[in-house]
Amino acid sequence: MNAIEKQLYAKPRSNVYIYIISAILIGLIIGSVFVIDFESMGNSGWTIAKNILLGIVTPDLDLLLNFTTQGVMYLLLETIAIAFLGTIIGVLLAIPLAFLSASNVVPKPISWITRLLLIVIRTIPSLVYGLMLIRVTGPGPFAGVLTIAIVSIGMLAKLFVDAIEDLDTSIFESMTSIGCTTFEKIRFGIIPQLTAMFLSIGIYRFDMNLREASILGLVGAGGIGAPLIFAMNSYRWNEVGSILIGLVILILIVEIWSNNMRNKLVRG
Amino acid sequence: MFDKIFPPEKIVLPNGKTVLEKRSRTPLLFIIVLLGTFLSIRFTNFDFNVLVKRGHEFFVIINDMIPPKWDYFPSIWQPLLDTIMMSILGSTLGSLVSIPVAYLAATNMIKNKVVVMVARLFLSILRTMPTLVSALIATFIFGLGTLAGTVAIFLFTLAYVGKLLYEQIENASLDAFEAMESIGMTRVQAFRYAIFPQVLPNYLSTSLFCFEGNVRYAAILGYVGAGGIGLLLNEGLGWRDYASVGMVLLMLAITVFLIETVSEYFRKKLI
Numbered sequence: 001m002n003a004i005e006k007q008l009y010a011k012p013r014s015n016v017y018i019y020i021i022s023a024i025l026i027g028l029i030i031g032s033v034f035v036i037d038f039e040s041m042g043n044s045g046w047t048i049a050k051n052i053l054l055g056i057v058t059p060d061l062d063l064l065l066n067f068t069t070q071g072v073m074y075l076l077l078e079t080i081a082i083a084f085l086g087t088i089i090g091v092l093l094a095i096p097l098a099f100l101s102a103s104n105v106v107p108k109p110i111s112w113i114t115r116l117l118l119i120v121i122r123t124i125p126s127l128v129y130g131l132m133l134i135r136v137t138g139p140g141p142f143a144g145v146l147t148i149a150i151v152s153i154g155m156l157a158k159l160f161v162d163a164i165e166d167l168d169t170s171i172f173e174s175m176t177s178i179g180c181t182t183f184e185k186i187r188f189g190i191i192p193q194l195t196a197m198f199l200s201i202g203i204y205r206f207d208m209n210l211r212e213a214s215i216l217g218l219v220g221a222g223g224i225g226a227p228l229i230f231a232m233n234s235y236r237w238n239e240v241g242s243i244l245i246g247l248v249i250l251i252l253i254v255e256i257w258s259n260n261m262r263n264k265l266v267r268g
Numbered sequence: 269m270f271d272k273i274f275p276p277e278k279i280v281l282p283n284g285k286t287v288l289e290k291r292s293r294t295p296l297l298f299i300i301v302l303l304g305t306f307l308s309i310r311f312t313n314f315d316f317n318v319l320v321k322r323g324h325e326f327f328v329i330i331n332d333m334i335p336p337k338w339d340y341f342p343s344i345w346q347p348l349l350d351t352i353m354m355s356i357l358g359s360t361l362g363s364l365v366s367i368p369v370a371y372l373a374a375t376n377m378i379k380n381k382v383v384v385m386v387a388r389l390f391l392s393i394l395r396t397m398p399t400l401v402s403a404l405i406a407t408f409i410f411g412l413g414t415l416a417g418t419v420a421i422f423l424f425t426l427a428y429v430g431k432l433l434y435e436q437i438e439n440a441s442l443d444a445f446e447a448m449e450s451i452g453m454t455r456v457q458a459f460r461y462a463i464f465p466q467v468l469p470n471y472l473s474t475s476l477f478c479f480e481g482n483v484r485y486a487a488i489l490g491y492v493g494a495g496g497i498g499l500l501l502n503e504g505l506g507w508r509d510y511a512s513v514g515m516v517l518l519m520l521a522i523t524v525f526l527i528e529t530v531s532e533y534f535r536k537k538l539i
Contacts, residue, residue: 003348028353028356029356029357029360031353032353032354032356032357032360034359035349035353035354035357035414036353036354036357036414036415045409045410045411046409048408048409049409052405052408052409056308056444073353077311078311078312081307081308081312083314084304084305084308085305085308085309085312085314088301088305088308099405117333119521121483122519123517123520123521123524123525124517125484125487125488125498125501125520126488127488127491127498127501128488128501128505128513128517131505132326132329132505133326135325135326135329136318136319136322136323136325136326137315137318137319137322140313141311141312141313142312142313142314142318143313144312145308145312145314146319147499203510211396211398214398214401215398215400215401218404218491218492219491222312228401229404232404232405232408244397244401245399247396247398248396248397249408251396252392252396255396256510
């Protein structure tokens, strides 16, 4: 037995643990196959799939390049507006909540309660908020804005808290020692440390909100989702194609822009 | 461009040297954001008065949800299990299929640029498609039920894990790979024994993370008829039976929390 083999056998063995985990996993996967009902797939499935593909390949160009209120361009603009305003309101609401749940700013009990609140806000799916807020404002893009705002609070606040807890506190001590007032400490000590991070988080969330906003139309909260579902339900696959193409291109552009901006912000 | 319109400020230092200080871009950014906000308000008919007048309606609904209707629990059990099983199957299949696709999309594995481009475009389009939309399309093809939801989750997982995996493959060290190729292994064999072990922990961790997210997504897929607990949410909200909705949301929150805790534990062990 040479040195390499010795080293190989010296490795701690945890076979029982690995077998148990693997058995549980395989059991779950096999079990999940039985839950899925394969019966529901009708014979018409393939024809519909073919029609959808044909529709996407031959989109309705009139609709795609139409600038009236019915056209894809206008709907995309409305979706962007919903996501943008929603993100701005979400950021404004999330900043105080983030400071309230940062353990180096407020006492422990308060930070725990705020964190619990944030977890609850985060787990409720966005469509549920959408349906609830439609009762408040009536259907339309306004409900979408409020939904996006509330949905973004959870994640924004969580990421903001991480940034706040990473604050370099030695700066405050040195500022105190040279006689800065509290306002000056916030202006020159805290804000410069946080803006880049906060902006980058906000842009990232805007990117995600655009996707959210595009599906909120399904519940009637404005944006491009409603025309999409109407077109699908009436089997107008050319329209579906043009809406989907517009949506995918928009999301790709925003994603590339957001990645570039965030890279710039992080590198300073 | 910006520096030409607002030339940088010249500061003369005490020792006679001049330095240029670039003008701050903050006011410009501020104006752009303000303008965007104003335009968005016009576009979306945002009205603060409505919010003040009718804002309490939202809390009326939340009040109705508390306390949740406890007897509703038995009828939640089956859809909740369906939701989890849909996510498990969709995530497993998606992450398995993502391996060959990621292999095709990695520039250091495939030298043919066309193949790489096609594979990447495929992943990008799948990734930008919102899950709910692909679920909706899937219900037309596969009929209403859990199969459509599983397909939607499968597609999203494939795109998400595939993208992260091909980035990891490109960052992996090629030393062992080249050594194995030089002793006569095919590229696929060398990938299996040299690259795959390197990316395996990260790949498993990404798949687990994706599974966590999928449980949340799967919860709303029922809204378009793709099976799972979303159907109950839709019914409850439609009939204004908010106590049942509260119960569904409570169960959902507990499930998501448990799955996140377990998955976080294993992800910490993997990396």
